[in-house]
Amino acid sequence: METRKHDKDFFRTVLVVDDEAVNREMLGAILEQDYEVLYAENGREALSQIYAHKKELSLVLLDLLMPEVDGFAVLEAMQADEEIKGIPVVVLTADKSSEIKSLQMGAADFLTKPYDLPEVILARVRHSINLFESESLIRATELDELTGLYTKDFFFEYGHEFDKHRTETVMDAIVINFNRFHIINELHGRAYGDNVLRAIASEVFQLAEGVGGIACRYDADTFYIYLVHAEKYTKLLDRIKTNLTEYLSETEIQLRMGVFQDIYRSVSLEQRFDRALQACNSLRGQYGTNVAVYDKEMREREVFVARLLSDFDNALLSGQFHVFYQPKYNIKGQFPVLSSMEALVSWQHPEFGRVSPSDFIPLFEKNGLVQKLDRYVWKTAAEQIKKWRDELGITMPVSVNVSRVDIYDSKLFDFLTKLTTENEINPKDYLLEITESAYTDNSEQIVSVVNKLREAGFRVEMDDFGSGYSSLNMLTTLPIDALKLDMAFVRNIAGGSKEMRMVELVLDIARYLEVPVVAEGVETKEQFELLKKAGCDVIQGFYFSRAIPPEAVSRLMKQGVRG
Numbered sequence: 297m298e299t300r301k302h303d304k305d306f307f308r309t310v311l312v313v314d315d316e317a318v319n320r321e322m323l324g325a326i327l328e329q330d331y332e333v334l335y336a337e338n339g340r341e342a343l344s345q346i347y348a349h350k351k352e353l354s355l356v357l358l359d360l361l362m363p364e365v366d367g368f369a370v371l372e373a374m375q376a377d378e379e380i381k382g383i384p385v386v387v388l389t390a391d392k393s394s395e396i397k398s399l400q401m402g403a404a405d406f407l408t409k410p411y412d413l414p415e416v417i418l419a420r421v422r423h424s425i426n427l428f429e430s431e432s433l434i435r436a437t438e439l440d441e442l443t444g445l446y447t448k449d450f451f452f453e454y455g456h457e458f459d460k461h462r463t464e465t466v467m468d469a470i471v472i473n474f475n476r477f478h479i480i481n482e483l484h485g486r487a488y489g490d491n492v493l494r495a496i497a498s499e500v501f502q503l504a505e506g507v508g509g510i511a512c513r514y515d516a517d518t519f520y521i522y523l524v525h526a527e528k529y530t531k532l533l534d535r536i537k538t539n540l541t542e543y544l545s546e547t548e549i550q551l552r553m554g555v556f557q558d559i560y561r562s563v564s565l566e567q568r569f570d571r572a573l574q575a576c577n578s579l580r581g582q583y584g585t586n587v588a589v590y591d592k593e594m595r596e597r598e599v600f601v602a603r604l605l606s607d608f609d610n611a612l613l614s615g616q617f618h619v620f621y622q623p624k625y626n627i628k629g630q631f632p633v634l635s636s637m638e639a640l641v642s643w644q645h646p647e648f649g650r651v652s653p654s655d656f657i658p659l660f661e662k663n664g665l666v667q668k669l670d671r672y673v674w675k676t677a678a679e680q681i682k683k684w685r686d687e688l689g690i691t692m693p694v695s696v697n698v699s700r701v702d703i704y705d706s707k708l709f710d711f712l713t714k715l716t717t718e719n720e721i722n723p724k725d726y727l728l729e730i731t732e733s734a735y736t737d738n739s740e741q742i743v744s745v746v747n748k749l750r751e752a753g754f755r756v757e758m759d760d761f762g763s764g765y766s767s768l769n770m771l772t773t774l775p776i777d778a779l780k781l782d783m784a785f786v787r788n789i790a791g792g793s794k795e796m797r798m799v800e801l802v803l804d805i806a807r808y809l810e811v812p813v814v815a816e817g818v819e820t821k822e823q824f825e826l827l828k829k830a831g832c833d834v835i836q837g838f839y840f841s842r843a844i845p846p847e848a849v850s851r852l853m854k855q856g857v858r859g
Contacts, residue, residue: 308354308425309334313342313370314388315362319409323357326414327421339365343373350380354425357407359388360398371401384428386421404428440513442490443497448520451512455522455565458510466525467509468557469568471576472500472533475550477517483548492543493517496551499536520569529553530587552579556590574598600648604656608665611643612672618642619676620843621694623852624814624836627828634852635834636693636727639677640843641669666699673697674715678726680846682719690853695727695757700734703745713752723753729780731759746775757814761802771809779806783817783837789826796826803831 309332312323317337324333334349336342339362346353360367367387374380387398390409398406404424411417438450446454459467474480474496481489493513500519504511509523533551540549554576556568563571575588611617620640625632643651660666677694685691702708716723728749734742746756757778781802789796799815806813815827818837827835844852 308332309349309352310421311336311342311345311349311353311356313337313339313345313356313362313367314359316359319359319388322411323417326417330418331421338362339367339370342370346370346374346380346383350383353383354428355421356383356385357388357421358385358403360391360394361389368398368401371398371403375402382428384424386424440497443494443513445497445501445519446510446512448512448514451510451514451520451522452565454510458522459561459565463561466557467522467561468525468555469565469572470521470523470529470556471514471554471569471572472496472519472521472536473552473554473576474517475552475580480544480548484543488543492540495539495543496536499532499539503532518573520572522565525557529555533586551586552576553587554578554590555587571595571598600655601659603648604645604651604659605663605665607645608660608668611645612668616644616646617669617672618644618845619673619680620845621680621849622836622843623841623849624695624834625840626833627824627835628833632835632840636695637849638695638729638836638843639673639680639697641673642843661699661701664701666701667705670697670699670702671711674712678715678719678721681721681725683846684850684853688850688853691722691725692849692853693725693727695729697759698728698730698734700731703730703734703742708745709748709752712749712754724755727755727757729757729759732761732782743773743775750775750777771805776811778812778814778834779809780814780816781832786815786817786823786827786837789823791826796830799827799832800830807831 310327311334312320312327313336314320314323315337320335320337324335327333331354334345336345342356342358343365346356358367358370367389371385371387374383374385381402384404385402386405386407387395387403388407388409389395389398392408395406395408404427405420407417407420438446440447474492477489477492480492496519497511497513500511500521503509504521504523507524507526509521511519511521514520533553536551537546537549554572554574556572556575558568571590571594575590575594578588578594579585618641620642621637622640623634624636624638626635641653643653643656645651657666657669660669674696677696681692681694698708705711712726712728713723715721716726730742730746750756755777756775757780758774758776759780760782761779779802781799785795785799785802787795789799803813812833814834814836815832816836818824818827818835818839820839823837824835824839841852
């Protein structure tokens with residue numbers, strides 16, 4: 297049957313090298329039905345053909361005994377050149393003693409003269425080509441295209457095999473990360489950033505290879521290394537930094553390293569690298585320290601965090617979360633007057649005791665649980681406003697925190713309006729505190745949501761003002777009813793200090809915007825007097841009261857609202 301052109305396009309190409317024409321013709325006749333066949337009469341011509349067709353060659357059938365340039369010389373030349381080294385070679389020889397030498401020089405297989413049956417020749421040729429193509433596919437999936445390091449999947453497969461055969465070797469799992477690498481791409485371009493990654497990979501590879509370890513690029517700017525235990529790795533980072541100065545200034549090079557040392561291999565390879573990554577991430581925001589070793593403290597923290605996450609739902613159902621209220625006092629008049637409360641949540645864990653909100657709030661924000669907690673606090677606070685009004689005849693406004701995650705909840709408006717309606721609360725007495733950083737995340741989205749809430753009667757305070765990066769120009773367009781000064785502003789104020797001057801500037805801005813200012817974290821009489829003199833409207837902090845349970849608020853309200 298005649299072979300069609302598009303079928304021939306998928307044929308593999310085989311080069312037959314033999315100085316005897318009859319051998320070339322015989323092999324060609326056997327192969328041409330299944331392969332494209334090229335011919336060479338000697339070693340010199342063979343190398344010329346190999347270089348000319350290196351991209352499409354699937355196999356070379358190479359006679360060893362030829363005049364001038366023999367088969368051994370061709371093998372040697374191929375092994376010395378990376379471009380053609382991978383092309384499989386099946387040697388043709390009648391000399392049994394040459395078989396071992398040729399295999400040692402890189403040959404994939406051999407055919408003995410006189411030749412076997414055509415079916416045997418085709419089978420051995422096919423086997424060599426399939427083996428070559430399989431190995432090529434494996435190499436393509438095992439190496440990262442950009443850096444030449446292993447891919448993460450192959451890295452872990454190799455690591456598992458390594459552990460099987462070297463059970464007594466103490467190994468370290470190392471993670472290296474380039475902090476804020478996206479800035480390098482933005483400043484210098486993607487191609488330049490790729491050069492930086494290659495430079496890091498080169499050093500990482502040399503380190504791993506030098507001690508019999510392995511390395512991979514785990515993702516865009518993170519590298520994993522698995523190598524024999526060592527005491528110090530600072531020198532590695534210093535060496536990488538030195539080589540990176542060819543591309544970047546020292547201030548742009550922000551490398552950090554996490555190390556997990558597991559002498560007894562008590563956890564899986566993947567877990568070891570998870571812990572090395574945890575150690576690496578612990579360096580975020582730190583300066584002067586760029587290497588962290590996973591230790592007992594990190595382990596305890598890891599277990600603690602895992603418990604908090606796993607215990608959350610049960611804690612919510614069993615009432616372990618308690619809502620307390622911190623008084624806010626209006627200080628504009630002669631005497632401070634209790635004006636509102638802020639609802640704050642506390643967790644009384646049955647095993648850990650009181651868990652600080654600084655431990656669980658950021659954790660729940662990161663893991664998406666904060667919405668459940670926020671709704672619990674909102675509902676509790678709304679019911680408490682109603683209870684105080686029913687029992688004492690006093691409506692005490694309460695502010696609740698609204699996280700950035702809540703802002704993107706399409707049901708936020710309906711949930712809050714339902715709360716106020718069911719508890720017969722005027723929305724103006726249910727204050728919403730939204731952090732400054734939330735405003736800067738997506739100002740258009742925030743403005744849209746906040747405008748809708750304010751139109752329904754809710755009052756909105758910008759919380760933690762001064763801790764984020766909102767511009768003064770943005771303040772003129774954001775819909776807010778009050779500015780709440782971050783406690784960091786208040787902590788170090790003193791008469792004539794720079795910190796006090798900053799507070800005065802914020803108060804001037806607030807007066808210009810015609811919004812009141814709430815100062816939180818006020819702990820001393822001096823702070824109170826300085827803020828009052830500067831024109832602050834409302835104060836909250838330990839100077840007046842810590843967050844207290846509802847019954848303590850009731851007693852305070854019965855005594856009167858004057859501070």
